[in-house]
Amino acid sequence: MNSPITGTAAGVPFTALPPDGDGAAPLIVTWHMLDAPRSDAAFAAALPMHGLPAWRVHLGMPMCGARMVDGNMDAGAELMRKDVLMSVLHPFVQQAAEEFPAALASIRAQLPVGDGPIGVLGGSLGGAVALQILAGTDIPVFAGAVVNAAIRMRSVVDLFPGDYPYDAESEKAVDSLDFLPQAAVIGDRAPLLVVSGAQDHPALRADALQLAAAAGERAELLSIPGLEHPLADEPGIEPAPQRPTTREVDAGLTTWFRRHLAQAG
Known part of the structure; x- marks a missing residue:
């Protein structure tokens, strides 16, 4: 098993897991959660997909991991208290999607x-980034997958205390991250695996079931019994041993991407 490689790609921190053997191999890119695991290194440990004949490059989300302010999540937590939708x-999601083309070129x-x-x-908020790449770019994708994903951002906002004070700007922003109306487009772009924990937040689970059904015949739902929303123990910043339920997610993702690797050329 090869050791992880860490670096930056156009300013985006990454943890890369090489395939076994030498020579060029296909690429799988991931974006982590804001819940645990909340860094590229921790996400790589949670979902390493070992044994795949592909590079797995785990990208860091804004203000997470190596991009945390003062080495902790306090600044991000303060932004959430200020305005969870428009500040976080x-x-x-917008920044992670916008910086990806340059990061991809740097990775290559x-x-x-x-x-x-x-x-x-x-995973989770990172799932919205993966769906945005599928719905809003023409980057060729051989297969996609999301885990306990932020499929409909209104559902995520509703998880936070109080009634969110929507206005015209925030209504537009939250609707731009509703991927259910774009399910057919996403399904046409690439095969999609929708992984949903049976113990995830009920609204997020309902969104997952709806996306899998609406994305067409190339989409599949993988329901994981006992899986809650997080995939790792707190604090979720450093690599940690896999939870048993996360190991099931990892196995399902490995099988899924292995099945579709032939389409990577």
């Missing part, structure tokens, strides 16, 4: 991944 959820310059279609994977 929407801008984090640094690692032997070739220029074929990629796989994309996101």
Whole structure:
């Protein structure tokens, strides 16, 4: 088993897990959660997908991992208290999606991944980034997957205390991150695995079931008994041993991407 490689790609921190063997191999890119695991290194440990003949490059989300302010999550927590949607959820997804093309070009310059279609994977808020890449870009993708994903941002906002004070700007922002109306487009772009924990937040689970049904015949739902929303123990910043339920997610993702790797060229 090869050791992780850490670095930055156009300013985006990453943890890369190489495939066994030498030579160029396909690329799978991931975006982590804001819950645990909440860094690229911790997400790589939670969902390593060992044994895949592909590079797994786990990207850091804004203000997480190596991009935390003063080495902790306090600044991000303060932004959540200020305005969870307009200060965190929407801008984090927007920034991660906007910085990805340059990061992808940098990854391809640094690692032997070739220029074929990629796989994309996101957990929770990172799932919204993966869905945005599928719905809003023309980057070739051979397969996608999301885990306990932020499929409909209104459902995520509703998890926070109090009634969110929507106005015209925030209504537009939250609707731009509702991927259910774009399910057919996403399903046409690439095969999609929707992983949903049976103990995830009920609204997020309902969104997952709806996305899997609406994305067409190439979409599949993988329900994991006993899986809650987080995939790792707190604090979720450093790599940690896999939980048993997360190991099931990892196995399902490994099988899914292995099935579709032939489409990566």
